[in-house]
Amino acid sequence: MESGEDVQLSALKGVGPQLAEKLARLHLHRMSDLLFHLPLRYEDRTRTQPLGQLRLGQHALVQGTVVSAQVQMGRRRSLLVKVRDDSGEVGLRFYYFSRAQQQKLQPGTAIQAFGEVRRGATGPEFYHPDYTAVPEGTPLPAPNGTLTPVYPTTEGLTQKRLRQLLEQALEWLKHSHELADLLPAEIRRQWDLPDLPTALQFVHHPPPATDLDTLASGEHPCVARLAVEELLAQHLGIRQLRHIARREAAPPLAPEHRRLQQQLLQALPFAPTGAQKRVLAEIEADLERPEPMLRLVQGDVGSGKTMVALLAMLRAVDAGWQAAFMAPTEILAEQHARNLSEWLTPLGVEVVLLQGKQSRRQRSDALARLAAGASCVVGTHALFQAEVVYQRLGLVVVDEQHRFGVDQRLLLREKGRQQGLVPHQLIMTATPIPRTLAMSLYADLDVSVIDELPPGRTPVVTTVLSNQQRDKVIQRVREACADRRQVYWVCTLIEDNEELQAQAAEELHGQLLETLAPVPVALIHGRMKNSEKSAVMQSFKEGDIQVLVATTVIEVGVDVPNASVMIIENAERLGLSQLHQLRGRVGRGAADSYCVLMYHAPLSQGGKARLNTMRSTSDGFQIAEQDLLLRGPGEVLGKRQTGEADFRIADLQRDQHWLPAIKSMAQTLEKDFPDIADALLSRWYPEGLEYGKV
Ligand code: ADP
Ligand code: MG
Numbered sequence: 001m002e003s004g005e006d007v008q009l010s011a012l013k014g015v016g017p018q019l020a021e022k023l024a025r026l027h028l029h030r031m032s033d034l035l036f037h038l039p040l041r042y043e044d045r046t047r048t049q050p051l052g053q054l055r056l057g058q059h060a061l062v063q064g065t066v067v068s069a070q071v072q073m074g075r076r077r078s079l080l081v082k083v084r085d086d087s088g089e090v091g092l093r094f095y096y097f098s099r100a101q102q103q104k105l106q107p108g109t110a111i112q113a114f115g116e117v118r119r120g121a122t123g124p125e126f127y128h129p130d131y132t133a134v135p136e137g138t139p140l141p142a143p144n145g146t147l148t149p150v151y152p153t154t155e156g157l158t159q160k161r162l163r164q165l166l167e168q169a170l171e172w173l174k175h176s177h178e179l180a181d182l183l184p185a186e187i188r189r190q191w192d193l194p195d196l197p198t199a200l201q202f203v204h205h206p207p208p209a210t211d212l213d214t215l216a217s218g219e220h221p222c223v224a225r226l227a228v229e230e231l232l233a234q235h236l237g238i239r240q241l242r243h244i245a246r247r248e249a250a251p252p253l254a255p256e257h258r259r260l261q262q263q264l265l266q267a268l269p270f271a272p273t274g275a276q277k278r279v280l281a282e283i284e285a286d287l288e289r290p291e292p293m294l295r296l297v298q299g300d301v302g303s304g305k306t307m308v309a310l311l312a313m314l315r316a317v318d319a320g321w322q323a324a325f326m327a328p329t330e331i332l333a334e335q336h337a338r339n340l341s342e343w344l345t346p347l348g349v350e351v352v353l354l355q356g357k358q359s360r361r362q363r364s365d366a367l368a369r370l371a372a373g374a375s376c377v378v379g380t381h382a383l384f385q386a387e388v389v390y391q392r393l394g395l396v397v398v399d400e401q402h403r404f405g406v407d408q409r410l411l412l413r414e415k416g417r418q419q420g421l422v423p424h425q426l427i428m429t430a431t432p433i434p435r436t437l438a439m440s441l442y443a444d445l446d447v448s449v450i451d452e453l454p455p456g457r458t459p460v461v462t463t464v465l466s467n468q469q470r471d472k473v474i475q476r477v478r479e480a481c482a483d484r485r486q487v488y489w490v491c492t493l494i495e496d497n498e499e500l501q502a503q504a505a506e507e508l509h510g511q512l513l514e515t516l517a518p519v520p521v522a523l524i525h526g527r528m529k530n531s532e533k534s535a536v537m538q539s540f541k542e543g544d545i546q547v548l549v550a551t552t553v554i555e556v557g558v559d560v561p562n563a564s565v566m567i568i569e570n571a572e573r574l575g576l577s578q579l580h581q582l583r584g585r586v587g588r589g590a591a592d593s594y595c596v597l598m599y600h601a602p603l604s605q606g607g608k609a610r611l612n613t614m615r616s617t618s619d620g621f622q623i624a625e626q627d628l629l630l631r632g633p634g635e636v637l638g639k640r641q642t643g644e645a646d647f648r649i650a651d652l653q654r655d656q657h658w659l660p661a662i663k664s665m666a667q668t669l670e671k672d673f674p675d676i677a678d679a680l681l682s683r684w685y686p687e688g689l690e691y692g693k694v
Helices: 017-025 031-035 099-104 159-176 185-191 196-204 212-216 221-246 259-267 274-287 305-318 330-347 360-371 406-415 435-441 467-482 498-516 530-541 576-583 605-616 620-631 633-637 639-644 652-672 674-684
Strands: 041-043 059-072 078-084 089-094 110-116 118-120 123-127 130-134 148-150 294-299 322-326 351-354 376-379 393-399 424-429 446-450 460-466 486-490 521-524 547-550 563-568 593-599
Touching: 031 159, 041 212, 059 089, 078 110, 089 110, 110 123, 148 159, 159 196, 185 652, 196 221, 212 221, 221 294, 221 652, 221 674, 259 305, 259 330, 274 294, 274 305, 274 424, 274 446, 294 305, 305 322, 305 330, 305 393, 305 424, 330 351, 330 376, 330 530, 351 360, 393 406, 460 467, 460 605, 467 486, 467 498, 467 563, 467 593, 498 521, 498 547, 521 530, 563 576, 576 605, 576 620, 593 605, 605 620, 652 674
Parallel strands: 089 123, 294 424, 294 446, 322 376, 322 393, 351 376, 393 424, 460 593, 486 547, 486 563, 521 547, 563 593
Antiparallel strands: 041 148, 059 078, 059 110, 078 089, 110 130, 118 123
């Protein structure tokens, strides 16, 4: 399908190599790119304001006659131009000005200016306003017929220049009909959306009476129309990648290989929950198919995801395939390796640990065992480094997905490619992603949810205390220790600086050793060697340590059922999901558990809202929805993920109510308008589809 995607901006008047280079910095290459470059905000230059009625802080277009233009010496030299109309007077102040400029602004000159009204030394003043001056008796330009757009720009490219270019582009749009409307009329009709030229014309040049709030909020159908098109393109892109991924072949695991799984289930001291059984069945149905599973398992902290993954891994091992388990940190990899060995070694299944920081000997030993066909391997990113060779990789489990990008997940898949087969993939995350968002971000995955906690867990009682009530906190810790319970004490700092965090944790450790003596208190932080960290974790697990002072290294996945008190310092500085993760470290056993959120007064609005949410609910999904409201999707999902969903116009939070509609539109396009679907992809993804970019 032909469309304006192919018209380059050099077709516009005045766009030479230099300007083209500046436009390229804004990712503007084609006519369509420019037309989809939307204003950040608007200025109202559609009517002039009498000088006597100016309000401080307001942006206003004014006109009048220059009564004086004088250089003032003050703290900084400046040119002050006094302008008068029938109703009053205003000053225009310039700190940078040329002699020519000064000469032109002689008394009697007619002038029109736009700027923000500020409180100046001589009454209301504009600083460096945009202005047009003409000799006495010459008419000033008429006010604009529409609101004036203010665009995102780059150094050396003025608003004026950009506006001129957009005017040309809009003219071109009116006459050339080359920019195809890629929302078919029936879809536009169904959702009450305007056609493309109407929407573009409107958002670049809204009429004077436009309610700007509806533009900013995306409610205005002309903005919605453009955002919907972009979301639709993104959704189609993800679906296409997914089709491609599914066209690969994977080893189908025959249903009869259940011996190891049965043995493990018999050895377990508990029965799987209903939710675990259901999710396992969903996974197994995927594993039995000849195409690769791509399944995301969401489950709150402590819902038993690891056990489900383990049971799935045993299916692969039983059928003669290797299974890899990838964790986000070295501590977690070690913990998982230890747990897996505990369960699997008695069944005769070999578990190998592979880490970046292992000694040479350990590493070559691990690699040799893998190449020889060891059944299970646990590790960090080290799992897909060049020298790692698998014999027959059939299943990859990625734990705590939010720490990995999609691209890393893919690398692992490529790593496992053998004789045209790629391994199945199971991704597990404890960050409950609100359903609407998951649909957009993970459209390439099937999703299962473990929505039930194992029985016998008591909810964690959460209290919020000011830093000044430390005595109370210490008392609570003493009681817990007297009860043979264990305590996490988490130190956080604003700075994302391991060194400073480590220092703060060391200080706190010293204080607590003294205050709580003879209770055994230990310290763990990111600056320690791996072997030291795991030694500390191990003795905490075994109960030799009662109070563990930690930086946020313990955040994800650590499992010590006897720990029942979690103290978080400076809790107001952490995001909701991080707090939820940390709190999830306790309440894993049958004992009553407590979480104390300590804060430094005064609390900001946001801090107060977060701590209140934590106190009022322990439902991960509810917390995630709240987090999304308070912080927006980029923050919730981490920087990596925002890169993945980098939109020009759409805003996942603002536009999320469209996502169900987008899904149905995508289906319609794929079925009835495949050409349009392709055209949408090349409009919005001119460099082609790539995981991590769509
Ligand atoms: P997650 O990874 O979802 O946070 P884990 O898989 O680490 O949770 O499980 C948390 C704890 O619950 C572990 O000690 C695990 O052995 C235990 N567990 C898992 N499933 C059950 C179950 N069905 N009944 C009782 N305990 C369970
Ligand atoms: Mg886990």
